[in-house]
Amino acid sequence: MSTTFDLVEFELSGERYALDIYLAREIVEMMPITPIPRAPSYISGIMNLRGEITSIISLNYLLSLPPDDDLENRKIIVLTTETAGGSNVGIIVDDVHSVIQVSEDDVEHVGEGISSDVSNFVKGIIKVGCDDAEKKQGLVIWIDMLHLLKDLENRAS
């Protein structure tokens, strides 16, 4: 029996993505986001989540996806404070699907024949629904959130 991982699956610009569930604290509906003057482009802004200032990261920018124009009906995945070294961070996604359990065998690692400009932030590509006809078949891109945030902090400082 190979190791399995619990991931949250979400959608961005029609692609399916996932991140480790233990990094996510909660999922909230879209709220007003205040832009910060002169902030780096990957920062959408900040919002007030029950009295805590939460910085919102735009994954679209980091993953070279088209910019997220329509902010209506989108969702924000708020990460645990440990993930971002003590600060409150959320990411904007188009939709959150479900929690999926994947086995290590289904994970294709980037770099083994697949390369991408964002491969730094990708933990692997997951094949889902191959052995189960009922589920939608396809690929899910597994984001390496810890690595991504660490990278951002290095950029910021």
Place this chain on the structure above:
Amino acid sequence: MSDDDGYRKLFVAESRENHENVVRNLLVLEEGSDDEAIAEIFRSAHTLKGMSASMGFHEMEHLCHSMEDVFDLIRNGHTAVEQDLIDVLLAGTDVIEEMLDDIEGGGDCSSISSSHLVADLEKYASETTEESAEVSDASESCESAPDSFKLTITVDKTCAMKDIRALLVLQNLESLGTIVSSTPTKEDLEDGTVPFSGEMEVEFVSDAGMDAVRSAALGTEIASVCFAGEVQPEPDEPDTPAESDTVSVKSSGLSPAATVTKVERTEKSEKVREVKNLRVDITRLDQMMNLVEDLVINGGRLKQIAGMYKIKEMDESLSMVSRSVSDLQNLMMNIRMIPLNQIFNRFPRVVRDVAHHDGKEVEFTMLGGDTELDRSVMDGLSDPLLHLIRNGVNHGLETPDEREASGKPRKGTLTLSAWREQGNVIIELSEDGKGINRNQILKKAIERGLVQEEGAATLTDQEVIDFLFQPGFSTAEEITDISGRGVGLDVVKSTIESLNGSIKVQTELGKGSRFTLTLPPTMAIVDVMMVRINDRRCAIPINGVVEVAKANLDNIHKVGTSEVIMLRDEVLQIFRLNEMFGERPVSEIMVVVLYKGNKCCIPVDVVEGQQEVVVKPVSSVIGNCRGVGGITIPGDGAVVPVLDVNTMV
């Protein structure tokens, strides 16, 4: 072992105080003989020795011991206070400080050698004892033959480690004589098997005299020392007639069984006053501050919600709550305020060292050391001030000969003063030295390519002085180990600005220079003016705002790419801040702010009012955004960036 850590921390904290005390009074002593100073030194040095001995830091104990010997000679008038002697003693205090650093870091200071200093000190001690052997013999014979004392020592009720304190007292006493018996016994205290109530009775034989015994027993956090049975008229009693009189009125009739001499009473009442101070770990205060900040934010939200429903009882009780919250907040701010003396106290020593090194004579005056600042501001202030002071002596003041040649007194004056002004704290350092030479700066600036030679002549004095704050800019012709290494005023400036403060220089050639620092007294909670710029909200700290004015748009003129406006006979530059808030037509409402010490205008859509907010730092994920000093959540629950006026352009 956490217990051990606790003692260690306590030891370091107290030893630092004692150490500082010694240094401060040594400097007083240097100015001239002062009985009070030497008594202070003696007390502190003695405590240092006793505590280091009981903690087992023998190297330190040894050093303290030899220093104490010399202090003793000074106290008895057997040796004169000379420059060399003070130098050696100060060197000794430096080593002690090194040792304390080592101990704080978990070491046992055995790695730091003090033997050469000890030898130096012993040399002093032995030289003078030989000369004065007779005298000291005579004075010793005055002391009474071995006396037996019965003491009741009460450890302060609030003391966290009563048994340790009691042990320290016993140890101190042992150095003076023999302890016949004590309840509880030393072993009991060491084992900690018997709970210690805080009162200890000691029978003690010593020839040291009552005064010495009392001072040995009266350590830190000892509430009182009572001598029972033994009543010896004290010759030094009349020294403090006023105090003892008033106290004895109170104590007569009240004093229980034991006979208590009047002098002890005064000491006791002093001790009682000290008890009212409490040591609190600073991180706890910070936590509390965070909680208070949250309260302020949420209180604001509650008020807004209550405003929507208009329930009378609700409004009333809410206003009660908010009054308590704001009281609490003020209290919290006050608790965090510490007097500037905390950092000022180090400076006389620095001035002295630098002056000696450079062969200069300096009269250093400090004023307003009791001005209070928030701890977080204070933390960042020490290094920049230190730097400015070194600079002042090193570059600013001339040598005595040069001064005489230019018709000034040989002794240069350096004045550090602090006061409050319009909600800010102003710290000013002025000296009557040679002033800053404009041409010298310009030459250097041209060399470094900061300005073209042709353009140099047209620069204003202020612009020329600003070159001083460029990284790596130093006009010192000769690099010394004190200043002139090129890490300098730029660091000072950026540090002060990170504290939301500003720095200004005024100078007159041949007359001296003056550095003025303007600092907010606290950082966490600030008064801001809420404005809208391009329909985006923004908070401007009120201490940077001069006024809000309505301008006539016809008065705006273009000077190259920048714009200026005539506002009541003053020409002010306009900063549209398009880069921060986006392009927009200029509006009539101008907020006049102080940018780098000069007035300038920011056009805003509307001013929403003034309020007190808690400023939180920008998250590390976002990093440092120029022009954004922080983020705040005002009462309505929105998130608003706070403008940092100093870096907005």
